[in-house]
């Protein structure tokens with residue numbers, strides 16, 4: 001496939017944006033897509049195929065954002081197009097038992113070792129919401145621990161310290177400042193939340209000594225994806241597993257970003273950690289809205305119909321079209337060498353970018369491995385937690401860099417808190433085009 005050319009004009013995108021603002025708040029459906037991030041105005045994307053997207057003006061881009069990681073098979077994968085067309089002709093959804101949901105669940109269980117049973121939701125946020133309700137019901141405890149900088153969806157109690165803030169606002173590590181991410185949440189909601197720094201075993205031991213026996217759950221992402229891509233220190237997740245077991249708190253592993261991305265069994269398989277409950281989304285649906293909660297029968301069966309059940313209703317749960325896509329997507333992901341290829345292409349992209357920054361003598365690191373990574377403009381050799389990110393990462397320079405890439409046919413969000421995504425549609429040629437565009441974008445960047 002030819003290299004995307006330099007962007008010519010974005011007149012039509014701007015026209016759509018002006019029109020959008022008449023009827024949509026900020027002209028979009030999520031603040032992460034609007035003008036504050038894509039200043040001066042968002043790019044209206046109209047079409048996608050494989051690794052490519054086209055905007056309203058006909059400009060072509062190689063897409064490395066991939067719907068925040070949802071599009072593990074790239075755009076309009078032929079198998080999924082066929083699956084959806086055929087399923088749609090038979091009826092989209094019945095809100096009743098279907099064979100489609102059984103086939104999706106069976107494949108899910110084959111791939112995720114900790115999934116004795118699974119319950120499908122419509123989004124990752126619904127999955128993490130349900131996971132906490134299950135943990136509270138199962139343990140009879142109310143409090144839970146969340147880590148600074150982790151995002152688990154937009155459910156009220158999770159919306160504490162999920163945004164970055166100036167370092168002077170963060171408070172001491174032993175007693176982090178509690179900063180709500182949203183208006184409209186009663187402060188008492190956070191009475192049950194214990195907040196701790198992540199990736200720090202000493203801090204973890206301290207906080208669990210103090211609060212462990214009151215906690216229904218500790219929720220964590222295995223890789224902190226909400227501040228770009230921050231890997232767990234060696235042994236951190238394993239120690240977290242031991243300590244949660246000792247104090248009787250459930251370990252909820254939020255694999256909404258990492259699930260079906262690093263290996264067929266997610267990061268729990270990759271790092272060898274057995275959660276009590278895990279949550280999924282994004283790559284599971286290959287672009288269709290879906291989430292999942294998985295775990296042992298003894299916990300999930302609390303949702304079974306009874307007077308004391310953990311309630312989880314939803315008109316669109318197990319949506320038939322989506323279930324067909326999930327099953328087809330998991331079949332594609334189960335094919336030989338899928339993950340080897342995802343890792344190889346991703347590692348090549350990372351190596352190419354590192355080489356560009358070295359040659360251009362720019363103080364930038366590329367963190368992560370294989371199918372997900374992030375670029376940080378920083379003097380540091382590594383970014384290891386939320387506080388490092390808030391203190392040492394030049395997010396404005398990153399945004400300028402990404403805008404220059406957008407002008408050179410690379411599609412990515414200018415928000416540093418997200419991450420570069422490799423799908424099965426990306427090729428070595430795409431990775432080379434990224435390195436070439438990055439090289440040009442570095443020239444005159446500072």
Ligand SMILES: Cc1ncc(COP(=O)(O)O)c(C=O)c1O
Nearest residue numbers: 123124125151152153256257281
């Ligand atoms: C780790 C994590 N958990 C949960 C969610 C919420 O998923 P959704 O956006 O599908 O509601 C996200 C979304 O980005 C996430 O990154």
